[in-house]
Amino acid sequence: MIGRARKILMAATLTLGLAGEASATDAGNWDAVVAEAKGQTVYFNAWGGSENINAYVRWAGGEMKSRYGVDVVHVKLDDTAKAVATVVAEKAAGKNDGGAVDLIWINGENFAAMKREGLLFSPGWATKLPNWRYVDHETKATVLRDFTIPAEGLESPWGGAKLVFFHDSARTRKADLPDSATGLMKWAEANPGRFSYPQPPDFTGTSFLKQVLIELIDDKTKLQRPIDDTTFAADAAPLFAYLDKLTPLLWRQGKAYPQNYPDMKQKLADGELDIIFAFNPAEASSAIANGELPETVRSFVFSGGTLGNTHFLAIPYNATAKAGALLLADFLLSPEAQLRKQDPKIWGDPTVLSLAKLSAENRSAFENLDLGLATLRPDELGPALDEPHPDWMTRIEAEWIRRYGAAN
Amino acid sequence: MGRPIRIKALQTGSHGLTTNTLLALLLGLPILAGVAGIILPAFGYLPALGGLRFTLSHFAELAGQPHILRSSLTGLTTGLATTCAAVAITGTFVAGFAGMPAFSRIQHLVSPLLAVPHAAAAFALAFLVAPSGFLVRLVSPELTGFTRPPQWLIPNDPVGLSMVAGLITKEVPFLFLIALAALPQLPLRQSRQLTAALGYGRLSGFLISLWPALYRRIRLAVFAVLVYSVSVVDVAIILGPQLPATLPVRIAQWTADHDLGARFLASAAALLQLAVVLAAVVIWLLIERLGRFGLARLTYSGRRLRNDGVPRLVSAFVMAACAALIFLGIAILGVWSIAGLWPFPNALPAKLTSQTWLRTLPQLWPALQTTIALALTAAALALLSAILLLHRNGADRGGNGPRYRLLYLPLLLPEISFVFGLQILFVSGGIKPAFGSVLAVHFLFVLPYVLLSLSAPWRELDPRFERIAAGFGRSALQILLTVRLPLLFRACLTAFAVGFSVSVSLYLPTLLIGAGRLTTIATEAVALSSGGDRRVIGVYALVQASLPFLAFLIASLAPQLLFRNRRAMRT
């Protein structure tokens, strides 16, 4: 019975000339994707720790429902790796279709792991999305290379990120602020206990380690390649010498660390910390708007540059609603959705689109966004330092835990 | 002479044994399977990740993890410290005050604590005692001179003292209520009079005459406290040491590690956690033995120890402090949920706003619906099963019989060790993460508590009511439905509320088995707690804490309404 049904289907597809495409959802055939997506439910696995981001996802879900008849369920994660774990468990159980995860908010090592294990929907689909034509892949190299790993269209860019520091101008004078990792050390010596970073492997915390590593390593090009075991100790030596000196100057002498960025934000508000940092330039403004930080908080960067990267959306190989996931990824890339995303009153995440490629109307909408009094303008953000190869992150995290992971 | 016969007890059906063995197996098997689900990957077998050969390398890798010994030991010592303290406080308090007016006052104060979910209680404590917390704010800068928070290492101190404190506030009420249920089975008044007449102090008199019998009855609960405290994840994240974190927290991190190979490591570590729990149990058995020895010494020494005022007062103070801290903490959570900017050292926020609630409620609503639906169904199913089990076997065996031991497995095995394995099992079985599968796991955790809660009143019901009804020719089922259940109506409702509260507070099972598709207040709250926003945490913790209270409120009000013309049924 099944065999015969399959033969009939085969014959049908052959006569229609769709062989090889009919079996899989294909971003190249967009009308078919839109038709297939109607009525699907997309389980969007995304970090759920920030209420304004959750509200943004809710808005996108509402639009998807009214425009395309696609239901979006935001599966709120405290750690993206949990979604990866779900796909792993499903693969372990031989569940090669009908998976629980349809779309993941992802980048860096999670992407590298899923790509390596063949857990991603392939071949590349991101560059076939209709809205890809607006993406700035010429000047934003991180759109194509995620932590140096080629994206190869297996994930669609969603937003930019850049390391930005915050301080309370009522407590800390602008003139005293550090302008580099070395400057930060001097500042910490003068103000012991008033700086810290989220405990690695927290994402923001390791970003700080990478920032210091990039500033202090002798040859920055080494960071674009996987680690060379023979030179790793020497390469990382400046970083750990720096941390050895910094640790006793940290909040609680490095015997405890903030758990993540929002924890640091709370501690800035409480007066426990004086300098904090985030991977989103608009964080300070939105925190002020939410009453979480006083209005006197301002942003600053290092003139030598700070870490910058892109975050993406990926579809697992066994996703149930692939068409719906493609449609959602494309919608989130649209100028309309990206404009909302960059609006600090809503989220405040820098766009991945090129303003030059947009219509005049959309361009001026972006240019007229009120970024808020604590947010630096794009031209004040300074140079972006490329993310090192994921290898570095893993090794430095491990080394950090070995050295500083047991407080006495 | 007639042949010797044995009269069968009224309720023990001849098929009781097999039915119950089957039921216990049905419930116990998934748990054992869950354990198997971590054993295979621990020894390298997980085909999806290329693990096809049995190997010990993952244990070697585990041994190579930095500070793994310290992580295991802090978990072990905090768990043992919590259990020792909780048993000592509960024991001293019961010994010192059982039968006195103060006893029931404290009892009313402490009982509601049981319903507060662990995570909410931990947050409440953290919001109070942190250097930037409410207590320091209250006296700053006037008394302390602090204009900025002091650099004290609490919570999250490396030794885990804050974690022990947090656990004690929850485990003491638990043990206390278990002891309370067991107390009526003991000849309290007679023993009190006897030992007092012999000149013993209240504490020593109780210890010598009643403690061994009381301890026997609460022993299972003590082991549940021990296993829970040694393996706890959420409280450890909020209050426990971070450098390094305790082993269960690190396992939770490894199960979610970006490096997929860490699944093997996590499985090996989950086995290690089982070993740690086993070690804790062995140590506890030694402590029990020491305790017995000490008690025997005390008994034979004949010392009266009449001056026991200090330990008695300390235990009463700690009991009251547990309640005061949690309730004040929850109040502070509530204030945070409506706070605008609230800088240190202000004792109260500069501005109040409903913004957080308005922002959070639309998102909270679906999770709340799922939570309530899950909790209602799980509690109802568990109550039904508990009634069935007790009806078939009677309460005495229901409480302690060997056949029921499997039911307590969810309490006596570390969650992290078998729920992770269970997840693999569910997915392997092609079971989609849906309401049904999450409900099944909730049922596993809820049933033991419901059974615990119901078996004492079941046992205490005067058997003569049923004998009279049997004399009227009523069948066993009729007697159950028309006599026993109506008489135990309040106890059933309370057991239901207990089950409801347990379900509401379940985090790890919901997260792993629900695969994120089923969000409850618990999973949402912990997901948001990683975002650290005190205002939103305030909203969620408040909602999570109020659900069980609502359940208990209904459980205590419903008999008042239904039996408003039956005085004996209202108390």
Next chain:
Amino acid sequence: MQQIAKTRPLTLADVTIRLAERTLLAVSATVMPGEVLTIMGPSGSGKSALLAFAGGFLDPAFDASGRLLIGKVDVTDIPANRRHAGILFQDPLLFPHLSVGGNIVFAIPPSIKGHNARRALAGQALDEVGLAGFFDRDPETLSGGQKARVALQRVLVSAPHFLLLDEPFSKLDAALRQQMRELVFSRAKAAGLPAILVTHDSADAEAAGGRVIEIGGEEKA
């Protein structure tokens, strides 16, 4: 309301009850309809165990041998709920979740059908002991004597084959006790029921007016 014709003698044939290898009592007796057999003995003598044996709810910790006959029918292995034993305990044990009338209706055999018929019968039973109009009352609001009378009527409407009286007067005050003794024994006789009374009060035995078997200590009946 009880037909004497239906009642038959109750026979305890070589009934021996042991606890942990120790023989507590051994009894052989036939109790005729309308007769009260009194078993007297101190507490712990096993007299309550004998009642439990007769009622069919003896704790499995006890070992019992011998037979229990109603008329010629051996009911030793019949479960409690098919023996039709009417039991009165020390406490009235009215079901607290039912009304006074509900307690009586609950005991009426299912053979009497129809809500109104059952209610009328219960009302009549209350009337007989001077409790007319008490049907809808909460049992908890009754006095001790009223409760005892309801308990008695509740047993009698259930059409028992025999009565088991477990010190039913011991918790009543002296005046009330005398009153209840008369009421219980006269109604049991009127109903022609064989009854076993267990007590340690010799005044009970006197009032019962039947045979007395003393057990306990070294004595054997």
